Amino acid sequence: MPETIIMPKKLVVVCLFNFLIAALLGLALRYSFLGSIEVNYRFLTHAHSHVAMLGWVYLMLYVCIAHYFVPEQKPIYTKLFWVTEFAVLGMVLSFPFQGYAAVSISFSTLHIFCSYYFVYLVWKQHETASVVTSRLLKTALVFMVTSTIGVWCLGPAVSMLGQASAFYQIAIQFFLHFQFNGWFLIGVLAVFFHLFKIENSKLFSAFYWVLIVSTVLTFALPMQWFAPHMVFPWINGVGVVLQLVLIVLFVKLIKFKExxxxxxxxxxxxxxxxxxxxxxxxxxxxxxxxxxxxxxxxxxxxxxxxxxxxxxxxxxxxxxxxxxxxxxxxxxxxxxxxxxxxxxxxxxxxxxxxxxxxxxxxxxxxxxxxxxxxxxxxxxxxxxxxxxxxxxxxxxxxxxx
CATH class of the missing domain: 1.20.120 (Four Helix Bundle (Hemerythrin (Met), subunit A))
Structure with a gap:
């Protein structure tokens, strides 16, 4: 498997550089409560969050997945990486000055289309002898694509009901919830389980399904914030109880000490x-x-x-x-x-x-x-x-x- 291939150093440098930019932007946001930073706080928050999510976590996961699960990496992965990084830099340079506007939205859209192509390539070309890592990897990719439904809903939400509407807020929460808890979390677990050589078993199967169901059900919490209904707290309650079960299964599965x-x-x-x-x-x-x-x-x-x-x-x-x-x-x-x-x-x-x-x-x-x-x-x-x-x-x- 590709572990014998060295992870591309240049690409990891770029990912860490993006993370450094995100951290410095976060530091500027915290300084803004002590003195003036001469930049719109909300715009700077957008820049900070986008480079942290899409420049650091997304691209570092990109590198890890291509390294561990795509044997004999093809040049297309490197080319796609640089196009994606171009989109990230475009967001870094545009968000602080205009927030969500034509330029920043264009770069964000480019990043989404790059992510779709990445999913297509990995789904088609990934190789792993492990059922465990294959299921987790595919699930993470599905959640990544699913999360972008929230982004595509933002335009109609603004035009029909405005940014203050529940529709608009739920669309944002949909994207964030399934990016964080679906794509990012399950993506790193796929790599972690690959490195720990976790074998397929009834225990893993239980862990997997509890992970999926709890991830979906806990979206009821942001739904309750913006569209209150008596059923949402109960759905979220089932979800969080399943997550507590998930942690017990997770600890048993990885057997850290052994x-x-x-x-x-x-x-x-x-x-x-x-x-x-x-x-x-x-x-x-x-x-x-x-x-x-x-x-x-x-x-x-x-x-x-x-x-x-x-x-x-x-x-x-x-x-x-x-x-x-x-x-x-x-x-x-x-x-x-x-x-x-x-x-x-x-x-x-x-x-x-x-x-x-x-x-x-x-x-x-x-x-x-x-x-x-x-x-x-x-x-x-x-x-x-x-x-x-x-x-x-x-x-x-x-x-x-």
Whole structure:
């Protein structure tokens, strides 16, 4: 299988560079509460989220999937990567100045069509002897395509009912929910299970179907936010209970302590696995709290909880796994710079998550702001781009054996 082929270094450099841009934009957003940044906050948020999702997570998953599941990679994958990166750079350069407008929408549309072609290529050309990874990979790709239905609904929603309508908001949530919980999460699990050589079994089959059903059912939560109905909390309740079952099945499936595959990895790779799995468990527990309507309303009404949850999934679970995949391929030297970069990122993530959680709780109890809340959040956030920059520096500097 393609593990013997070295993961393309140039493409990983581009992905990490995109992540660094996203982190710096996020840092600028947090600085905006301390001083003026002379840029529209909402426009900058669009730029930050798009480059993080589509420039870092999407493209790094692209590289991993092509590397592990497409033997004898054809030049078309490299060409398509650069066209997709062109779309990402177009969004980075247009969103901060115009938000959603003709130029940024054009680049976003180009990215979607590139993703469709990527799905077509991988579906047709992927090879894996494992039923487990094949099912997970195909499911992730299906969720990716399905999520874009929400994007195509935005135009009709605006023209018919406007941006304040429930239709428009649900379309956005549809895209985000199935991108995050479908394409991104299941995509990294496909690679993770491939590396851990998880075999097909009744346990995996149960895990797979609980994963799919719970992912679909938990979309009832954003539906309840914008189109309240008495049935949605019950559907979401079933979904979150299934997710708790999912975590138990997941832990049994990977058998972390007994897995001989992981035992051959460097300690920092194993720690990243552990960190990502821990964040996956915490994400599920936090999401399970949505079963209580009073808490759900508070969470939706306070950005600290919303941003904290998104970062828990994107930075903790997904990025944790993606970092481990990069390191496992020996693209970075196991030096003090690498260790300092990885652990700086993780410490910055944990500290900012704690501040967001504590502040969210203070909002929940009506006890106001933490002392120096915005300053502390900004200072700890510096560790995120700093850690990424160190890893990127190490990656560029390391020479191939």
């Amino acid at each position: 897995n001989k595959v992981a035992s051959g990895d460097n300690l920092v790779v194993i720690n990243l696995y552990r960190f990502a799995v821990l964040c996956f468990i915490l994400k599920t527990i936090f999401q399970a709290s949505s079963i209580f309507p009073a808490f759900t309303n508070v969470v939706y009404g306070h950005r600290s909880f919303v941003i904290g949850f998104i970062h828990l999934l994107m930075l903790g679970v997904v990025s944790g796994f993606l970092f481990s995949f990069i390191l496992k391929n020996n693209l970075l030297s196991y030096s003090k710079t690498t260790y300092f970069g990885v652990y700086s990122f993780l410490v910055g993530f944990v500290l900012t998550e704690l501040i967001l959680l504590i502040q969210g709780y203070k909002f929940f109890t009506g006890s106001g702001l933490l002392p120096n809340y915005y300053l502390s959040l900004f200072c700890f956030s510096i560790l995120l781009p700093f850690g990424i920059a160190l890893m990127l520096f190490n990656l560029i500097r390391k020479k191939r054996n």
